[in-house]
Amino acid sequence: MEARLDLFSNPVLGKFLRSINAAGKAVTDSDLPATTQELVKIRASQINGCGFCTDMHTKDAAHAGETSVRLNLIAAWREATVFTDAERAALELTEEGTRIADGAGGVSDEVWANAAKHYDENQLAALAALIAAINTYNRVNVLVRQPAGSYEVGMFG
Template sequence: MDARLNYFGNQLGAKFLKYINSAGHALGLSSLPAATQELVKIRASQINGCGFCTDMHTKDAAHAGETQLRLNLVAAWREATVFTEAERAALELTEQGTRIADAAGGVSDAAWAAAAEHYDEEQLTALVSLIALINTYNRINVIVRQPAGDYVPGQYA
């Protein structure tokens, strides 16, 4: 399948990508654990049906040392025993922040409290920003039907 639009290959798309990549780089410098960041990106991408981002972030996570077992279980994290309580809180916040229209009032107080129990203010800021950012990437890629499967770790570094 070909993309509907070479979004990242045209001048406006490339400029927009430059800015959102800068935001992503800033989040990567935060104290939010890198493994948690990848889990968040993977889970949001799965929910949004973004094959391109799911491909990218599972490969990036594996390249960074994430185990195949944990990658296989991201979609079923509630039943899996391989995630820490902090990671579970981040994944719950990711799900609720991604499916924001599914619940009246958006993210529940319980999900927020669980995340706040494990992450400090800077990390929560990074987590909220990361959830918003990956949802932005997902929506662009899904709308233009960006093909998945050919990503190589480090390709866009």
């Protein structure tokens, strides 16, 4: 498969994605655990069918020390025993925040309250920003049909 547009050389998409990257620094600089950040990125990417992001974030997580067992079970996190209660709350928030159109009014109060048991206000803000950002990346990549499989850790910096 060939991409419809080149994300890396198109001036409009390049500028747009650099802006999202700059905004995302607020999340990476937050005290939201890096492991949780990668789990969120992978789960949203799986839901959205973004092969490029699933490939990238799975490889980045493995490079950072995430186990293959946990990576293989992200899509089935509800049935898996390898995630902490906090990680499970973040994954649940990710699913509802990604599937806004599928639910009855967006993220439920119960899901938000569960996440709030495990994360402080700044971490919740980081989760909200991260879920919004990864969904943006997913949608751009799916729209332009960015192919998956060739990502190498460190490719973007």
